[in-house]
Amino acid sequence: MRLKTPIQDFLVDHARVNPISFHMPGHKGSALYKRYGFNEFLEHYMDCDITEIIGADNLFQTEGILQEAQDNYAELYDSKKSYLLINGTSGGIIAAILASVPKGKKLIMARNCHKSVFNALTLTDIQPLYAYPGLIREYGISGAIPPEEIEALLKNNLDAEAVILPSPNYYGICSDIEAIAEIVHRYDKVLIVDQAHGAHLKMFSRFGVQGLPKSAEESGADIVINSIHKTLASYTQSAVLNINTDRVSPYVIEDKLQCIESTSPSYLLMASLDINAAILKAHGHELMREWADHLQYFYEEAKKIECLEFIGKVPGMDWTKINFSLGKLGISGDELETMLLKYHIFIELYTGDLVMCMTGIGNSRADIETLLNALREISEDHKNNLLTEKAGIKLENGPTQLLTYKKSRLYEIPKNKIRVPLLEAEGLICASSVIPYPPGIPLVCPGEKFEKETLHYLKALRENKEKVIGVNALGEVVVGAE
Ligand SMILES: Cc1ncc(COP(=O)(O)O)c(C=O)c1O
Numbered sequence: 011m012r013l014k015t016p017i018q019d020f021l022v023d024h025a026r027v028n029p030i031s032f033h034m035p036g037h038k039g040s041a042l043y044k045r046y047g048f049n050e051f052l053e054h055y056m057d058c059d060i061t062e063i064i065g066a067d068n069l070f071q072t073e074g075i076l077q078e079a080q081d082n083y084a085e086l087y088d089s090k091k092s093y094l095l096i097n098g099t100s101g102g103i104i105a106a107i108l109a110s111v112p113k114g115k116k117l118i119m120a121r122n123c124h125k126s127v128f129n130a131l132t133l134t135d136i137q138p139l140y141a142y143p144g145l146i147r148e149y150g151i152s153g154a155i156p157p158e159e160i161e162a163l164l165k166n167n168l169d170a171e172a173v174i175l176p177s178p179n180y181y182g183i184c185s186d187i188e189a190i191a192e193i194v195h196r197y198d199k200v201l202i203v204d205q206a207h208g209a210h211l212k213m214f215s216r217f218g219v220q221g222l223p224k225s226a227e228e229s230g231a232d233i234v235i236n237s238i239h240k241t242l243a244s245y246t247q248s249a250v251l252n253i254n255t256d257r258v259s260p261y262v263i264e265d266k267l268q269c270i271e272s273t274s275p276s277y278l279l280m281a282s283l284d285i286n287a288a289i290l291k292a293h294g295h296e297l298m299r300e301w302a303d304h305l306q307y308f309y310e311e312a313k314k315i316e317c318l319e320f321i322g323k324v325p326g327m328d329w330t331k332i333n334f335s336l337g338k339l340g341i342s343g344d345e346l347e348t349m350l351l352k353y354h355i356f357i358e359l360y361t362g363d364l365v366m367c368m369t370g371i372g373n374s375r376a377d378i379e380t381l382l383n384a385l386r387e388i389s390e391d392h393k394n395n396l397l398t399e400k401a402g403i404k405l406e407n408g409p410t411q412l413l414t415y416k417k418s419r420l421y422e423i424p425k426n427k428i429r430v431p432l433l434e435a436e437g438l439i440c441a442s443s444v445i446p447y448p449p450g451i452p453l454v455c456p457g458e459k460f461e462k463e464t465l466h467y468l469k470a471l472r473e474n475k476e477k478v479i480g481v482n483a484l485g486e487v488v489v490g491a492e
Pocket of ligand 1 (some may be wrong): 097100101126180206209237247248249290450
């Protein structure tokens with residue numbers, strides 16, 4: 011009798027349906043590894059799960075095979091030094107912040123940073139100074155961080171130590187890192203870019219495929235952290251941190267990486283990073299070209315689908331993230347997600363009417379064809395529902411309407427904490443971040459006041475069974491006790 015294994019059963023059942031992945035990770039299954047001859051690694055998967063045996067090098071004192079793989083990354087990204095990470099970009103972000111900002115000092119950060127940035131703050135009482143992203147009104151999503159915001163914060167806080175922001179953000183919107191780097195360096199500070207969603211940007215330009223925004227490495231950022239797993243070909247949780255200038259000491263970064271990473275780094279994760287680098291070095295041009303062609307084809311064909319709206323190849327947009335909507339036909343994002351499941355298409359996320367499909371290095375032309383066919387059929391089946399008045403993508407269906415990040419006063423983070431029901435938290439100070447997942451960006455941070463509108467939004471998210479970290483099963487949040 012087969013043993014009951016809830017996780018394994020789920021994974022195997024999922025693999026059996028031949029899912030079409032438009033979510034992370036970027037490898038999209040074993041086909042890519044097989045295409046480039048890594049069958050033996052896949053077959054010997056279990057036996058390759060080793061520890062630091064003789065000859066296997068050591069992640070925290072790299073001198074052998076791991077150093078070789080790190081050197082390959084330094085070559086691919088033209089960085090001064092690259093580090094393999096086994097705790098994702100999350101780990102790299104925390105290490106980079108701890109290495110750049112002493113205990114209790116100030117960090118200028120985008121308000122829409124990932125929660126790992128907020129986690130770093132709490133470790134050594136770092137004081138945040140928020141830069142707010144613009145709003146792309148037409149689509150209702152967060153936009154770029156204006157360089158002027160960064161400049162104003164630096165001007166008024168000469169004692170800030172570093173600046174961190176995500177680029178691209180979850181939806182693919184990139185900030186002008188070149189302009190921001192120029193400003194940050196004029197004030198002699200360190201610029202850290204969370205490029206979790208843009209590990210591929212440098213690969214497009216490295217291999218001469220035009221059309222994507224410039225990578226942070228090429229734009230002058232000091233430290234850049236890339237989730238190789240999200241868009242390229244390594245396993246989930248593997249990432250790479252690049253040091254690009256002399257402003258940061260590699261020794262301090264190494265010390266902080268040791269503090270926060272597991273002392274039992276997985277050789278499977280590190281081997282997948284190694285394989286990704288090898289595939290890119292040998293076949294980077296071919297793969298980036300194919301990927302760009304698939305996308306070009308998608309956008310051309312998508313234009314012909316009635317009532318399908320999408321964020322196209324606008325400047326500053328990483329259009330490998332396909333954001334589209336059939337809101338004109340009265341179809342909300344969660345409804346569209348369910349409809350796409352019938353075609354075994356799994357999306358990354360939806361926000362209101364907007365669905366985001368995250369493409370990766372492993373997506374094939376067949377994946378794109380299936381997505382286009384599904385959208386054609388759904389559009390055809392619902393064409394009678396055409397809403398008479400609807401201009402542009404709207405985010406008004408359901409609770410996933412995105413709230414913008416409001417500039418709000420920061421209060422002292424409460425030392426004494428209690429839990430209260432959501433709707434009783436109005437006017438109280440948040441003591442533990444509230445984070446809708448995805449995208450994993452805190453909606454309310456410790457030290458911010460809970461507002462009525464936000465609380466109702468959170469209640470609606472929970473009623474819609476969306477994951478919200480920081481709101482427990484009883485619907486309570488943590489606030490400061492008097
Ligand atoms: C903007 C952003 N930064 C950082 C991370 C963390 O990356 P990782 O999953 O590699 O730890 C994420 C994860 O989704 C993210 O969305």
